[in-house]
Amino acid sequence: MPRHLRTTDLLPIGDLARRTGLSVSAIRFYEEKGLVEPIRTSGNQRRFLRSDIRRLSFILIAQQLGLALSEIETELAKLPHGRTPTAGDWQAISKSIRGQLDARIAQLERTRDKLDGCIGCGCLSLKHCKLYNPDDQLAAEGPGPRKVLG
Template sequence: MHSRPKSSDLLPIGDLARRTGLSVSAIRFYEGKGLVEPIRTAGNQRRFLRSDIRRLSFILIAQQLGLALSEIESELAKLPHGRTPTASDWNAISQSIRGQLDAKITQLERTRDKLDGCIGCGCLSLSHCQLYNKDDYLAAQGPGPRQVLA
Protein backbone atom coordinates (compact mmCIF):
# COMPACT_ATOMS: atom_id res chain seq x y z
CA MET A 1 0.00 0.00 0.00
CA HIS A 2 1.32 3.43 -0.96
CA SER A 3 1.53 6.34 1.43
CA ARG A 4 -0.52 9.42 0.71
CA PRO A 5 1.59 12.00 -1.21
CA LYS A 6 2.47 15.31 0.38
CA SER A 7 0.31 18.24 -0.69
CA SER A 8 3.42 19.85 -2.21
CA ASP A 9 3.65 16.87 -4.59
CA LEU A 10 0.11 17.45 -5.90
CA LEU A 11 -1.15 19.82 -8.60
CA PRO A 12 -4.61 21.32 -9.03
CA ILE A 13 -6.18 20.57 -12.40
CA GLY A 14 -5.59 24.15 -13.61
CA ASP A 15 -1.87 23.89 -12.91
CA LEU A 16 -1.74 20.54 -14.66
CA ALA A 17 -3.49 22.09 -17.67
CA ARG A 18 -0.96 24.92 -17.80
CA ARG A 19 1.99 22.52 -17.46
CA THR A 20 0.78 20.16 -20.22
CA GLY A 21 -0.87 22.61 -22.60
CA LEU A 22 -4.10 20.62 -22.39
CA SER A 23 -7.47 22.11 -21.57
CA VAL A 24 -9.09 21.26 -18.25
CA SER A 25 -11.86 19.48 -20.17
CA ALA A 26 -9.28 17.31 -21.98
CA ILE A 27 -7.74 16.32 -18.65
CA ARG A 28 -11.21 15.45 -17.35
CA PHE A 29 -11.78 13.38 -20.49
CA TYR A 30 -8.58 11.43 -19.88
CA GLU A 31 -9.56 11.06 -16.24
CA GLY A 32 -12.91 9.62 -17.34
CA LYS A 33 -11.02 7.09 -19.45
CA GLY A 34 -8.89 6.13 -16.44
CA LEU A 35 -5.65 7.39 -18.00
CA VAL A 36 -4.97 9.70 -15.05
CA GLU A 37 -6.37 9.31 -11.57
CA PRO A 38 -6.66 12.36 -9.36
CA ILE A 39 -6.62 12.29 -5.61
CA ARG A 40 -9.61 14.03 -4.05
CA THR A 41 -9.11 16.53 -1.24
CA ALA A 42 -11.39 16.77 1.79
CA GLY A 43 -13.24 19.45 -0.21
CA ASN A 44 -13.59 17.01 -3.16
CA GLN A 45 -11.16 18.96 -5.38
CA ARG A 46 -8.99 17.12 -7.88
CA ARG A 47 -5.26 16.97 -7.19
CA PHE A 48 -2.87 15.25 -9.54
CA LEU A 49 0.56 13.78 -8.99
CA ARG A 50 3.38 15.67 -10.69
CA SER A 51 4.10 12.44 -12.58
CA ASP A 52 0.74 12.88 -14.35
CA ILE A 53 2.48 15.57 -16.43
CA ARG A 54 4.49 12.72 -17.98
CA ARG A 55 1.42 10.52 -18.41
CA LEU A 56 -0.42 13.28 -20.25
CA SER A 57 2.67 14.11 -22.30
CA PHE A 58 2.90 10.44 -23.29
CA ILE A 59 -0.75 10.54 -24.40
CA LEU A 60 -0.05 13.56 -26.61
CA ILE A 61 3.07 11.98 -28.13
CA ALA A 62 1.37 8.61 -28.67
CA GLN A 63 -1.55 10.29 -30.42
CA GLN A 64 0.88 12.13 -32.70
CA LEU A 65 2.45 8.76 -33.50
CA GLY A 66 -0.96 7.47 -34.56
CA LEU A 67 -1.74 5.20 -31.63
CA ALA A 68 -5.44 4.77 -30.89
CA LEU A 69 -6.74 5.78 -27.49
CA SER A 70 -7.34 2.10 -26.68
CA GLU A 71 -3.67 1.35 -27.43
CA ILE A 72 -2.56 4.26 -25.27
CA GLU A 73 -4.84 3.07 -22.48
CA SER A 74 -3.34 -0.42 -22.71
CA GLU A 75 0.20 0.94 -22.45
CA LEU A 76 -0.56 3.28 -19.54
CA ALA A 77 -2.23 0.42 -17.66
CA LYS A 78 1.25 -1.11 -17.41
CA LEU A 79 2.50 1.83 -15.33
CA PRO A 80 2.25 1.74 -11.53
CA HIS A 81 -0.58 3.60 -9.86
CA GLY A 82 0.03 5.83 -6.89
CA ARG A 83 3.74 6.32 -7.51
CA THR A 84 5.91 8.06 -10.03
CA PRO A 85 6.93 5.68 -12.84
CA THR A 86 10.63 4.95 -13.05
CA ALA A 87 12.85 5.12 -16.13
CA SER A 88 12.54 1.33 -16.27
CA ASP A 89 8.73 1.57 -16.32
CA TRP A 90 8.83 4.02 -19.23
CA ASN A 91 11.45 1.93 -21.06
CA ALA A 92 9.12 -1.07 -20.97
CA ILE A 93 6.43 1.00 -22.68
CA SER A 94 8.93 2.30 -25.22
CA GLN A 95 9.93 -1.25 -26.13
CA SER A 96 6.28 -2.28 -26.33
CA ILE A 97 5.28 0.38 -28.85
CA ARG A 98 8.46 0.13 -30.91
CA GLY A 99 7.04 -2.79 -32.92
CA GLN A 100 3.85 -0.89 -33.63
CA LEU A 101 5.82 2.12 -34.81
CA ASP A 102 8.06 -0.02 -37.03
CA ALA A 103 4.96 -1.55 -38.67
CA LYS A 104 3.46 1.91 -39.25
CA ILE A 105 6.74 3.15 -40.74
CA THR A 106 6.83 0.16 -43.10
CA GLN A 107 3.23 0.82 -44.17
CA LEU A 108 3.92 4.53 -44.70
CA GLU A 109 7.02 3.80 -46.82
CA ARG A 110 5.12 1.23 -48.90
CA THR A 111 2.21 3.66 -49.35
CA ARG A 112 4.56 6.51 -50.31
CA ASP A 113 6.29 4.35 -52.92
CA LYS A 114 3.04 3.10 -54.45
CA LEU A 115 1.43 6.53 -54.33
CA ASP A 116 4.35 8.02 -56.27
CA GLY A 117 3.75 5.49 -59.03
CA CYS A 118 0.00 6.00 -59.06
CA ILE A 119 0.16 9.77 -59.23
CA GLY A 120 3.00 9.45 -61.74
CA CYS A 121 0.76 7.83 -64.35
CA GLY A 122 -1.32 10.99 -64.52
CA CYS A 123 -4.84 9.54 -64.66
CA LEU A 124 -5.62 9.79 -60.92
CA SER A 125 -8.60 7.50 -61.44
CA LEU A 126 -9.12 4.36 -59.38
CA SER A 127 -11.92 3.19 -61.67
CA HIS A 128 -10.12 3.69 -65.00
CA CYS A 129 -6.44 3.31 -64.07
CA GLN A 130 -4.74 1.14 -66.69
CA LEU A 131 -1.62 0.79 -64.54
CA TYR A 132 -3.03 -0.56 -61.25
CA ASN A 133 -6.70 -1.29 -61.92
CA LYS A 134 -7.10 -2.45 -65.50
CA ASP A 135 -10.75 -3.38 -66.16
CA ASP A 136 -11.68 -2.16 -62.62
CA TYR A 137 -10.93 -5.59 -61.08
CA LEU A 138 -10.41 -4.01 -57.64
CA ALA A 139 -14.09 -3.04 -57.38
CA ALA A 140 -14.87 -6.59 -56.24
CA GLN A 141 -12.56 -6.16 -53.23
CA GLY A 142 -14.52 -3.26 -51.76
CA PRO A 143 -14.08 0.50 -51.45
CA GLY A 144 -10.90 2.44 -50.90
CA PRO A 145 -7.40 2.64 -52.33
CA ARG A 146 -6.69 -1.10 -52.33
CA GLN A 147 -3.35 -0.99 -54.16
CA VAL A 148 -1.90 1.99 -52.35
CA LEU A 149 -2.66 0.88 -48.78
CA ALA A 150 -2.16 -2.86 -49.26
Template sequence: MTAFSGVSIGYLADRTGLAVSAIRYYEAQGLITPWRNSGGQRRFHRADIRRLSFIMIAQQIGFSLPEIRGFLKDLPGGRTPTPEDWTQISQDFRSHLDQRIETLQKLRDNLDGCIGCGCLSLPKCALYNPKDRAAQKGQGPRYLMGDRAETENDP
Protein backbone atom coordinates (compact mmCIF):
# COMPACT_ATOMS: atom_id res chain seq x y z
CA MET A 1 0.00 0.00 0.00
CA THR A 2 1.32 3.40 -0.84
CA ALA A 3 0.99 6.38 1.47
CA PHE A 4 -1.15 8.08 -1.18
CA SER A 5 -3.80 5.35 -1.17
CA GLY A 6 -3.80 5.23 2.60
CA VAL A 7 -4.51 2.20 4.71
CA SER A 8 -7.79 0.50 5.46
CA ILE A 9 -9.50 0.44 8.83
CA GLY A 10 -8.91 -3.33 8.91
CA TYR A 11 -5.19 -2.78 8.46
CA LEU A 12 -5.19 -0.28 11.35
CA ALA A 13 -7.12 -2.75 13.50
CA ASP A 14 -4.59 -5.50 12.72
CA ARG A 15 -1.58 -3.27 13.42
CA THR A 16 -2.89 -1.70 16.64
CA GLY A 17 -4.95 -4.55 18.10
CA LEU A 18 -7.97 -2.24 18.35
CA ALA A 19 -11.44 -3.27 17.28
CA VAL A 20 -12.73 -1.58 14.14
CA SER A 21 -15.54 -0.12 16.25
CA ALA A 22 -12.97 1.50 18.57
CA ILE A 23 -11.19 3.08 15.60
CA ARG A 24 -14.51 4.43 14.34
CA TYR A 25 -15.22 5.82 17.80
CA TYR A 26 -11.84 7.60 17.89
CA GLU A 27 -12.64 9.00 14.46
CA ALA A 28 -16.00 10.27 15.74
CA GLN A 29 -14.17 11.89 18.66
CA GLY A 30 -11.87 13.76 16.26
CA LEU A 31 -8.70 11.92 17.30
CA ILE A 32 -7.96 10.62 13.80
CA THR A 33 -9.20 11.93 10.47
CA PRO A 34 -9.60 9.54 7.54
CA TRP A 35 -10.76 10.40 4.06
CA ARG A 36 -12.79 8.49 1.48
CA ASN A 37 -11.27 7.07 -1.68
CA SER A 38 -13.06 7.09 -5.03
CA GLY A 39 -14.89 3.89 -4.05
CA GLY A 40 -16.17 5.51 -0.87
CA GLN A 41 -13.93 3.45 1.42
CA ARG A 42 -12.48 5.01 4.55
CA ARG A 43 -8.69 5.44 4.30
CA PHE A 44 -6.20 6.42 6.99
CA HIS A 45 -2.65 7.70 7.08
CA ARG A 46 0.03 5.26 8.19
CA ALA A 47 0.86 7.81 10.90
CA ASP A 48 -2.51 6.99 12.47
CA ILE A 49 -0.94 3.77 13.77
CA ARG A 50 1.27 5.92 16.02
CA ARG A 51 -1.63 8.19 16.94
CA LEU A 52 -3.79 5.23 17.96
CA SER A 53 -0.92 3.73 19.95
CA PHE A 54 -0.47 7.05 21.74
CA ILE A 55 -4.22 7.16 22.47
CA MET A 56 -4.14 3.68 23.99
CA ILE A 57 -1.14 4.50 26.19
CA ALA A 58 -2.60 7.81 27.34
CA GLN A 59 -5.90 6.11 28.21
CA GLN A 60 -4.09 3.44 30.23
CA ILE A 61 -2.44 6.21 32.24
CA GLY A 62 -5.87 7.70 32.87
CA PHE A 63 -6.13 10.61 30.46
CA SER A 64 -9.57 11.40 29.10
CA LEU A 65 -10.30 11.61 25.38
CA PRO A 66 -10.65 15.43 25.50
CA GLU A 67 -7.22 15.62 27.17
CA ILE A 68 -5.75 13.28 24.55
CA ARG A 69 -7.32 15.36 21.78
CA GLY A 70 -5.54 18.37 23.25
CA PHE A 71 -2.19 16.56 23.12
CA LEU A 72 -2.73 15.44 19.52
CA LYS A 73 -3.88 18.81 18.16
CA ASP A 74 -0.27 19.92 17.68
CA LEU A 75 0.73 16.90 15.63
CA PRO A 76 0.75 17.39 11.86
CA GLY A 77 -1.98 15.82 9.78
CA GLY A 78 -1.25 13.91 6.62
CA ARG A 79 2.32 12.94 7.43
CA THR A 80 4.27 10.91 9.92
CA PRO A 81 5.24 13.04 12.93
CA THR A 82 8.95 13.80 13.20
CA PRO A 83 11.00 13.32 16.37
CA GLU A 84 10.68 17.08 16.88
CA ASP A 85 6.88 16.81 16.69
CA TRP A 86 6.89 14.07 19.35
CA THR A 87 9.29 16.07 21.52
CA GLN A 88 6.85 18.98 21.52
CA ILE A 89 3.90 16.78 22.48
CA SER A 90 5.93 14.92 25.12
CA GLN A 91 6.75 18.15 26.97
CA ASP A 92 3.05 18.91 27.45
CA PHE A 93 2.33 15.27 28.30
CA ARG A 94 5.15 15.27 30.86
CA SER A 95 3.75 18.38 32.55
CA HIS A 96 0.34 16.74 32.91
CA LEU A 97 1.94 13.54 34.22
CA ASP A 98 3.94 15.51 36.81
CA GLN A 99 0.71 17.11 38.05
CA ARG A 100 -0.97 13.72 38.32
CA ILE A 101 1.99 12.24 40.16
CA GLU A 102 1.91 15.12 42.65
CA THR A 103 -1.82 14.62 43.20
CA LEU A 104 -1.40 10.86 43.67
CA GLN A 105 1.42 11.41 46.15
CA LYS A 106 -0.76 13.80 48.17
CA LEU A 107 -3.58 11.27 48.12
CA ARG A 108 -1.25 8.44 49.21
CA ASP A 109 0.19 10.52 52.03
CA ASN A 110 -3.23 11.63 53.30
CA LEU A 111 -5.33 8.50 52.85
CA ASP A 112 -5.96 8.20 56.56
CA GLY A 113 -6.93 11.85 57.03
CA CYS A 114 -9.48 14.21 55.63
CA ILE A 115 -9.05 15.37 52.05
CA GLY A 116 -11.42 18.26 52.52
CA CYS A 117 -14.24 16.81 50.48
CA GLY A 118 -16.91 18.21 52.75
CA CYS A 119 -18.56 14.81 53.26
CA LEU A 120 -18.51 15.03 57.06
CA SER A 121 -19.05 11.27 57.12
CA LEU A 122 -15.96 10.37 59.11
CA PRO A 123 -16.10 10.98 62.86
CA LYS A 124 -12.81 12.85 62.79
CA CYS A 125 -13.85 15.15 59.93
CA ALA A 126 -15.21 17.39 62.66
CA LEU A 127 -11.58 17.77 63.75
CA TYR A 128 -10.03 18.22 60.31
CA ASN A 129 -12.86 20.16 58.73
CA PRO A 130 -15.09 21.69 61.41
CA LYS A 131 -18.35 23.13 60.05
CA ASP A 132 -17.21 22.11 56.57
CA ARG A 133 -14.67 24.94 56.27
CA ALA A 134 -13.17 23.32 53.19
CA ALA A 135 -16.38 24.01 51.28
CA GLN A 136 -15.69 27.74 51.62
CA LYS A 137 -12.64 27.23 49.38
CA GLY A 138 -14.72 25.68 46.58
CA GLN A 139 -16.02 22.34 45.42
CA GLY A 140 -14.13 19.08 45.41
CA PRO A 141 -11.43 17.57 47.62
CA ARG A 142 -9.92 20.92 48.60
CA TYR A 143 -7.00 19.66 50.68
CA LEU A 144 -6.00 17.16 48.01
CA MET A 145 -6.15 19.99 45.47
CA GLY A 146 -3.56 21.95 47.44
CA ASP A 147 -5.60 24.01 49.90
CA ARG A 148 -4.39 23.94 53.47
CA ALA A 149 -6.55 22.87 56.37
CA GLU A 150 -7.25 25.60 58.87
CA THR A 151 -7.10 25.04 62.60
CA GLU A 152 -9.38 26.50 65.23
CA ASN A 153 -6.66 29.07 66.01
CA ASP A 154 -6.34 30.32 62.41
CA PRO A 155 -8.04 33.62 61.63
Protein backbone atom coordinates (compact mmCIF):
# COMPACT_ATOMS: atom_id res chain seq x y z
CA MET A 1 0.00 0.00 0.00
CA PRO A 2 1.40 3.45 -0.88
CA ARG A 3 2.73 5.33 2.14
CA HIS A 4 0.64 8.47 1.60
CA LEU A 5 -2.61 6.51 1.97
CA ARG A 6 -4.19 5.71 5.29
CA THR A 7 -6.26 2.57 5.73
CA THR A 8 -9.32 4.84 6.22
CA ASP A 9 -8.79 6.16 2.67
CA LEU A 10 -9.45 2.71 1.26
CA LEU A 11 -12.55 0.52 0.98
CA PRO A 12 -12.80 -3.25 0.71
CA ILE A 13 -14.71 -4.44 -2.37
CA GLY A 14 -17.78 -5.38 -0.29
CA ASP A 15 -18.04 -1.86 1.13
CA LEU A 16 -17.62 -0.39 -2.34
CA ALA A 17 -20.41 -2.67 -3.58
CA ARG A 18 -22.73 -1.49 -0.79
CA ARG A 19 -21.91 2.17 -1.44
CA THR A 20 -22.48 1.98 -5.20
CA GLY A 21 -25.29 -0.57 -5.38
CA LEU A 22 -23.19 -2.71 -7.72
CA SER A 23 -22.51 -6.37 -7.19
CA VAL A 24 -18.99 -7.47 -6.30
CA SER A 25 -18.83 -9.31 -9.62
CA ALA A 26 -19.73 -6.11 -11.51
CA ILE A 27 -16.92 -4.25 -9.73
CA ARG A 28 -14.53 -7.05 -10.65
CA PHE A 29 -15.72 -6.79 -14.26
CA TYR A 30 -14.99 -3.04 -14.31
CA GLU A 31 -11.62 -3.77 -12.69
CA GLU A 32 -10.88 -6.32 -15.42
CA LYS A 33 -11.71 -3.66 -18.03
CA GLY A 34 -9.33 -1.23 -16.31
CA LEU A 35 -12.05 1.24 -15.30
CA VAL A 36 -11.13 0.99 -11.61
CA GLU A 37 -7.79 -0.06 -10.18
CA PRO A 38 -7.66 -1.51 -6.70
CA ILE A 39 -4.65 -1.39 -4.47
CA ARG A 40 -3.57 -4.78 -3.18
CA THR A 41 -2.81 -5.23 0.51
CA SER A 42 0.08 -7.32 1.74
CA GLY A 43 -2.50 -10.14 2.03
CA ASN A 44 -3.43 -9.58 -1.67
CA GLN A 45 -6.90 -8.21 -0.84
CA ARG A 46 -8.44 -5.54 -3.03
CA ARG A 47 -8.79 -2.07 -1.55
CA PHE A 48 -10.34 0.77 -3.49
CA LEU A 49 -9.95 4.51 -3.13
CA ARG A 50 -13.04 6.29 -1.86
CA SER A 51 -12.98 8.24 -5.12
CA ASP A 52 -13.77 4.98 -6.93
CA ILE A 53 -17.34 5.44 -5.68
CA ARG A 54 -17.56 8.40 -8.07
CA ARG A 55 -15.86 6.52 -10.90
CA LEU A 56 -18.34 3.67 -10.61
CA SER A 57 -21.25 6.11 -10.29
CA PHE A 58 -20.06 7.81 -13.48
CA ILE A 59 -19.99 4.44 -15.23
CA LEU A 60 -23.59 3.76 -14.21
CA ILE A 61 -24.77 7.21 -15.31
CA ALA A 62 -22.85 7.08 -18.59
CA GLN A 63 -24.34 3.68 -19.40
CA GLN A 64 -27.83 5.06 -18.72
CA LEU A 65 -27.02 7.87 -21.16
CA GLY A 66 -26.16 5.30 -23.81
CA LEU A 67 -22.37 5.57 -23.83
CA ALA A 68 -20.56 2.40 -24.82
CA LEU A 69 -18.08 0.88 -22.41
CA SER A 70 -15.25 1.88 -24.76
CA GLU A 71 -16.42 5.52 -24.66
CA ILE A 72 -16.61 5.38 -20.86
CA GLU A 73 -13.12 3.90 -20.75
CA THR A 74 -11.80 6.75 -22.92
CA GLU A 75 -13.32 9.35 -20.60
CA LEU A 76 -12.15 7.69 -17.39
CA ALA A 77 -8.63 7.44 -18.77
CA LYS A 78 -8.53 11.23 -18.60
CA LEU A 79 -8.88 11.14 -14.81
CA PRO A 80 -5.79 11.09 -12.61
CA HIS A 81 -4.64 7.79 -11.15
CA GLY A 82 -3.81 7.50 -7.48
CA ARG A 83 -5.59 10.66 -6.37
CA THR A 84 -9.14 11.82 -6.01
CA PRO A 85 -10.30 13.65 -9.15
CA THR A 86 -11.07 17.32 -8.64
CA ALA A 87 -14.23 19.12 -9.68
CA GLY A 88 -12.24 20.43 -12.64
CA ASP A 89 -11.33 16.88 -13.69
CA TRP A 90 -15.00 15.89 -13.71
CA GLN A 91 -15.98 19.12 -15.48
CA ALA A 92 -13.57 18.32 -18.31
CA ILE A 93 -15.23 14.93 -18.77
CA SER A 94 -18.68 16.52 -18.68
CA LYS A 95 -17.63 18.96 -21.40
CA SER A 96 -16.18 16.13 -23.45
CA ILE A 97 -19.34 14.01 -23.50
CA ARG A 98 -21.70 16.97 -23.92
CA GLY A 99 -21.24 16.89 -27.71
CA GLN A 100 -22.03 13.18 -27.84
CA LEU A 101 -25.17 13.73 -25.79
CA ASP A 102 -26.27 16.69 -27.92
CA ALA A 103 -25.89 14.56 -31.08
CA ARG A 104 -27.96 11.76 -29.53
CA ILE A 105 -30.63 14.22 -28.41
CA ALA A 106 -30.82 15.67 -31.94
CA GLN A 107 -31.17 12.18 -33.41
CA LEU A 108 -33.92 11.30 -30.93
CA GLU A 109 -35.76 14.53 -31.73
CA ARG A 110 -35.52 13.87 -35.50
CA THR A 111 -36.79 10.34 -34.97
CA ARG A 112 -39.65 11.52 -32.76
CA ASP A 113 -40.69 14.20 -35.24
CA LYS A 114 -40.65 11.87 -38.26
CA LEU A 115 -42.00 8.74 -36.63
CA ASP A 116 -45.69 9.60 -36.98
CA GLY A 117 -45.71 9.68 -40.77
CA CYS A 118 -42.68 7.73 -41.78
CA ILE A 119 -39.75 5.98 -40.16
CA GLY A 120 -37.36 7.59 -42.58
CA CYS A 121 -37.42 5.18 -45.48
CA GLY A 122 -41.03 5.66 -46.57
CA CYS A 123 -41.93 2.00 -46.44
CA LEU A 124 -44.68 2.45 -43.86
CA SER A 125 -46.63 4.85 -46.02
CA LEU A 126 -47.01 3.89 -49.65
CA LYS A 127 -49.13 7.02 -50.23
CA HIS A 128 -46.33 9.34 -49.07
CA CYS A 129 -43.54 7.15 -50.36
CA LYS A 130 -43.98 8.54 -53.86
CA LEU A 131 -43.42 12.06 -52.49
CA TYR A 132 -40.49 11.42 -50.15
CA ASN A 133 -38.77 8.53 -51.87
CA PRO A 134 -39.84 8.17 -55.50
CA ASP A 135 -38.50 5.05 -57.18
CA ASP A 136 -36.76 4.16 -53.89
CA GLN A 137 -33.97 6.68 -54.51
CA LEU A 138 -32.91 6.53 -50.86
CA ALA A 139 -31.75 2.95 -51.39
CA ALA A 140 -28.65 4.36 -53.09
CA GLU A 141 -27.69 6.09 -49.83
CA GLY A 142 -27.53 2.81 -47.92
CA PRO A 143 -29.70 0.56 -45.82
CA GLY A 144 -32.00 1.61 -43.02
CA PRO A 145 -33.95 4.77 -42.24
CA ARG A 146 -31.81 7.23 -44.23
CA LYS A 147 -33.97 10.33 -43.68
CA VAL A 148 -33.80 9.91 -39.92
CA LEU A 149 -30.19 8.77 -39.59
CA GLY A 150 -28.86 10.97 -42.36
